[in-house]
Amino acid sequence: MKTIVHIPNVNARESLKDKEREVNEILHGLGEWKGLDPATGFHLVQARDGRTLKVADLVDDSDPARRSRVLTALKDPAQKNNRDHVDIIIALGMAKEGFDWIWCEHALTIGYRSSLTEIVQIIGRATRDAEGKERSRFTNLIAEPAAEQAAVAEAVNDMLKAISASLLMEQVLAPRYEFTPKNIGPKEGFDYGAEGYKDGGHNIGVNTDTGQIHVEINGLVTPQSPEATRICKEDLNEVVTSFLQDKTALERGLFDKENTLPEELTQLRMGKIVRERYPDLSDTDQEAIRQHAIAAMNITQQAKLALAQADANGGAGDGTVQGNTALLDGVRKFVNVRDLDIDLIDRINPFDAAYAVLAKAMDEKSLRQVQASIAAKKVSIPEDDARELAKRALQFKNERGRLPDINSADAWEKRMAEGVTALARYRAQAKAAQAQGKSGNG
DSSP states (O other), rough: EEEEEEEOOOOTTTTOOOOHHHHHHHHHHHHEEEOOOTOOEEEEETTTTSSSEEEEEEESSSHHHHHHHHHHHHHHHGGTTOTTTTTTEEEEOOOSHHHHTTOOOEEHHHHHOHHHHHHHHHHHHHOOTTTTTOOOOOEEEOOOTTTTTTTHHHHHHHHHHHHHHHHHHHHHHHHOEEEETSSSSTTTTOOOOOTTOOOTTTEEETTTTTTEEEEEEEEEEOSSSSHHHHHHOOOOHHHHHHHHHHHHHHHHHHHHHHGGGGIIIIIIIIHHHHHHHHSSOOHHHHHHHHHHHHHHHHHHHHHHHHHHHHHHHHSSOSSSSOOTTHHHHHHHHHHTSSSBBHHHHHTSOOTHHHHHHHHHOHHHHHHHHHHHHHHHHHHOOOHHHHHHHHHHHHHHHHHHHOOOTTOSSSSHHHHOOOOOOHHHHHHHHHHHHHHHHHHHHH
C-alpha cells in the first residue's frame, strides 16, 4: 500500500533514540538499497518481489539541499496524479510540509501522538479521494504493557489515548445521522428502500445527496431550543470527542466491564459532559443532546459489530459491500433485528466493539494485567455521580410510582438506589461538618 510511516518521537517509549538508524532499518526491511534518485532525492529500494520502491525520507535533515530536493519532488504539481511517483514517505513529525499525496492508502504511525489534532491530520493524509482508491487504513503501533510489569500505568494511558483517537476517527468518518422519535413519518429527500416507509416498521432512510442516515428511535427526546436543535444536527462529534477523551469512561468501559453498568457511561458520564459543555440549556435540551450523542456513537459501534459478525459467519459481510455503503449495511443489520428504543441504546456499552478488537489483539495475560491495574483504582460513588443517580431515581419514581429498590435484580435500578443512599450520606456528612463548625465558633 502507498504508505506514510511516522517514526516515533525521540522521547516516546517506542523510540530507539536514533532516528537515522530507524530510517535505515525501515529501508533494510523493505529490501536492498540501490542508491538515491538524483532528480528527486528518493531512496531506491529493490523489494524481494523485484519491484523498485521509491522512498521519500523527510527525517534526515543533515543535508538541506537533498531535503529540499525531496520536498520539491513531493510538491511537483505535474506528478500529483501520478500514482507511481513515490511509494513510501518516512516522516518524524506530522508530514505537513505542504505537499498533498492523494494516493496515500495507509498512515502507519509508530508511538502515540499526544495531540488529537495531529492524529486527525495524519489520518487525513490517507483519506484523500483518488481514482481506484476504495479504502484507506490508519495503524497506530504502541507499546503493549508487559504482563510482568508492576507499573503499567504509562503504557495503559497511551493505549487508552490511541483507542480514543481510533474511535473518534470512526465517528468523524461515519455518515451524519438524522434521529427522530418513532413513527413521525418519512423525511423529505430520504430513500427508505424498495418498500418505502412503513408505519410501525424498522425504517432506515438514506439521503443520497448528503449521505445522511435517518433512524427512528422510540422514546427519543426532541430538542426544544434552536441552539439544541443545531447541536444535535451539527455538533454531535464535539460531544462524542469530549466523551472519548474522558479517561474514566474509557477505563471503565473498556477494562472494568464486569463492574461497570453501561448506564453509568451512557447516562452519568455522557450526561455530565453535556451539562458541563452546555450549562445554559434546559434539562430537556441537555437530555436530548445526550441521547443523540450516545445514539450516534452506539449505532456506529453496533454497526461495526454487526458487519464483523456477518464476516465471521460468512454472511453478507463477504466484501461485496464497500466504501461508504459498508457502515450503512451494518446499521441496517443492527436496526432490522430490533425495535430501537432509547432505553435499549442506553443499555449498550459504547466500547463493546473496541473491546472486541482489543481482546483479539492482546494476549490474555496482558489484557488481565491492564484490567487489574484499572480495577484497582475503583472508588466509591463520587458526589457528582450520586447527585445524578438521585435525579435518575426521581425520574424512575415519577414513571413507576416508587423509588428504586437497592435489592432489585435489575442492576441499574440497584445502582440508582445506591446513588440515593450515597447522596444522603454526603449530605449527612456536610451537615455534621457544618454543625461542628458552628460548635467550634461558639
